Amino acid sequence: MNKRTLLIGDIGGTNARFALARSDKIGFDHAMTLQCADFPSPVTAISHYLEAIAAPHPDAICLAAAGPVIGGAVSVTNNHWSLESAELRNDLKTDQVKLLNDFEAIAWSIPHLAPRFIESIGQVSRRTLPPETFRVAIVGPGTGLGTAGLYKSGNHLFPLVGEGGHIEFAPKSKVQIELLEVLRDRYERVSVERLVSGAGIENIYWALNVLRGDKRKHLSAADIFSAASDGTDSVAADSVQLFFELLGQVAGDIALVLGAQDGVYLAGGIVKRYPEILHISGFRNAFESKGHHRSMMEKIPTRLITYDEAGLLGAAYCALELALEVS
Secondary structure: OOOOOEEEEEEOOOEEEEEEEOOOOOOEEEEEEEEHHHOOOHHHHHHHHHHHOOOOOOOEEEEEEOOOOEOOEEEOOOOOOEEEHHHHHHHHOOOEEEEEEHHHHHHHHHHHOOHHHEEEEOOOOOOOOOOOEEEEEEEEEOOOEEEEEEEEEOOEEEEEEOOHHHOEOOOOOHHHHHHHHHHHOOOOOOEHHHOOOHHHHHHHHHHHHHHOOOOOOOOOHHHHHHHHHHOOOHHHHHHHHHHHHHHHHHHHHHHHHHOOOOOEEEOOHHHHHOHHHHHHOOHHHHHHOOHHHHHHHOOOOEEEEOOOOHHHHHHHHHHHHHHHHOO
16 A cells, blocks of 8 residues: 555546555556446545545545536536535545546646557557647547647646537538537537537437438447447448547547647547547548648647546546645
8 A cells, every 4th residue: 555545536427436546656556446326425435445445544635527627626517426625625534635627637647648558540640749848639528528638838737628528519511510400409509519429429320310200219329339330220320420520520629729739639438449430430531621721730640548547647647746745
């Protein structure tokens, strides 16, 4: 067990992953995944985790969660949990608590990911980041659609955190315009997360079936990808291709907004589960297709993060920094 107990976590809409960050280098041990639905609150889940690994109460806590951090608190999107720094300090008896957005945590992990966990998407294969200054973006479809950025200047790293998944969907083809019109009947506002996420591909599949005359057809995201892969459902195949095309459009938009000349990193469960489809999809062409900025976009690398616990790695970095502040 570490000399100092540095508790870290990565909390999403479905799962909560906890671990103990190392106090001598960036890394973690004793990782455990819990189902959020099994616990009424994050404190009860954390207490269960600490008891399961026989750890003492933590000296410092760094938790990443899927939602915006406002006033030292975060309500987890697509989840009944909420986290408050003051409550965590009191209940877990530690003064050192830091809350992160989940994609902020992934952003912190970028400089510390081993090259073997980075896979180039497209022809731009430059892997190493400039040592002094760089600016990158992170985009990831999962339960929702997360976005973030990371800027380095000298020895300083600056995360760029926002809710890019909730920008308006801007269609760029006839089928996308038709898709938007159908989804407007279902949602008051159609954000890009309504299409580029697990629920998003289900929306795409449903809407394409509506456009083809069947309003009753529903499949889960996993079943859509399965049907697309085995060739049993042409609408599923079209949905998957459209999904990755839309992901490329959004990733390109985020790159333009953040000035991410040094790369866009793809995270999230969907892209990690289906890398073969991603490689042969229209993702990269859609990413580059930005009018008179196409030549600039063609030079920006897109990279798939294949490491399973990038959020925990970023939280481990922040926990170590937090511990060093008071050592």
